[in-house]
Amino acid sequence: MRAVEYSVTGEPEVLSLVERPLPEPGPGEVRVRIHRSGVNPTDWKSRRSDRSGVAVDPPQVPNQDGSGVVDAVGQGVEEALVGLRVWIWEAAHLRPSGGTAQEYAVVPARHVVLLPDVASFDLGACLGVPFLTAHRCLTVxxxxxxxxxxxxxxxxxxxxxxxxxxxxxxxxxxxxxxxxxxxxxxxxxxxxxxxxxxxxxxxxxxxxxxxxxxxxxxxxxxxxxxxxxxxxxxxxxxxxxxxxxxxxxxxxxxxxxxxxxxxxxxxxxxxxxxxVLVYNAPDAWRARALEDVSAAVLDEAVRVGDDAGLPLHHYSLEQAAEAHAAVEGGAVGKVLVDVRP
Known part of the structure; x- marks a missing residue:
């Protein structure tokens, strides 16, 4: 499968497209066929780090947010999840191979949330970091x-x-x-x-x-x-x-x-x-936030695109470096990597 990774910190050019073996989900994990990968400021800040040229071993697949379809499940996970549309949060946090800038990502089952048919994959890939951050800000x-x-x-x-x-x-x-x-x-x-x-x-x-x-x-x-x-x-x-x-x-x-x-x-x-930093926010809050954001999606109360005030900028997987550069350069709206058309 195709994946984007970096093995050294630095400019967007450190991102490279490589072939990786198809990963298998372990106990408590799911494999998601990624359709969209969302790029956030924390993604490029992690890639750049405090110093350029620092080795990253094992190489890191970037991007925390994404959306797609559950493709396989590991031991202890309900088989009924296979084939369901989902959005993903914190895929790459403390997980070198978990980022969404690849064709298939394996993440803990609790890191996927059902994406209803009323919501597009574009919306799903925009939900994680921005909407969870906003929820935290509004409830403190x-x-x-x-x-x-x-x-x-x-x-x-x-x-x-x-x-x-x-x-x-x-x-x-x-x-x-x-x-x-x-x-x-x-x-x-x-x-x-x-x-x-x-x-x-x-x-x-x-x-x-x-x-x-x-x-x-x-x-x-x-x-x-x-x-x-x-x-x-x-x-x-x-x-x-x-x-x-x-x-x-x-x-x-x-x-x-x-x-x-x-x-x-x-x-x-x-x-x-x-x-506020969502990555280490309290677990009790996170459970509430995931439920509330999901309810807002189901109510069709949240949207993306020009009509919702959030222009979308699409890049291919081969253009992942350009996508990161766009976010780093202050693109107005949301940058998405189209892993699948």
């Missing part, structure tokens, strides 16, 4: 819900920084499904159109408008939850618009290497700064 607020779904965020206001990004898009869609009022910030009118298509109630262009004034006009008592992609830049702004007992969920730090925490403005209203 003091006295907030631990589950998402219709009505769970009713009466609450969510501010999504960078609503045109993949996690921002997921957060908007999940928050709207849960009946929150959603405000988002963007850097251009074009990105504003994408955030509006995702379902944001209010879109603020931070390069042309006073974000604090606009948010306070929309939410006089402040926002309950902020989904933050750039805390080094936005920390003071976030503290100025948070409601009492609100939270800032930080899942990245675009535009900076550190941040100055606004202590007094955060202390007085008893707000929370929560840092």
């Amino acid at each position: 607020t003091e006295d907030g819900p631990t589950r998402l779904g219709p009505g769970t965020l009713e009466g609450r206001t969510v501010l999504v920084a960078g609503g045109a990004g993949a996690v921002g898009n997921a957060a908007i869609q999940l928050a709207r499904w849960s009946d929150a009022t959603v405000i988002t910030t963007v850097s251009s009118p074009e990105k504003g159109h994408l955030a509006a298509r995702a379902g944001a109630d209010h879109v603020i262009d931070y390069k042309r408008e006073d974000v604090v004034a606009e948010v306070r006009a929309l939410a006089p008592h402040g926002v309950n939850t902020i989904v933050e992609v750039s805390p080094a830049v936005n920390a003071a702004l976030d503290a100025a618009v948070l409601a009492r007992h609100g939270s800032v969920a930080v899942y990245a730090n675009d535009g900076g290497s550190g941040m100055e925490l606004p202590v007094r403005p955060s202390m007085v209203p008893n707000v929370r700064w929560q840092f």
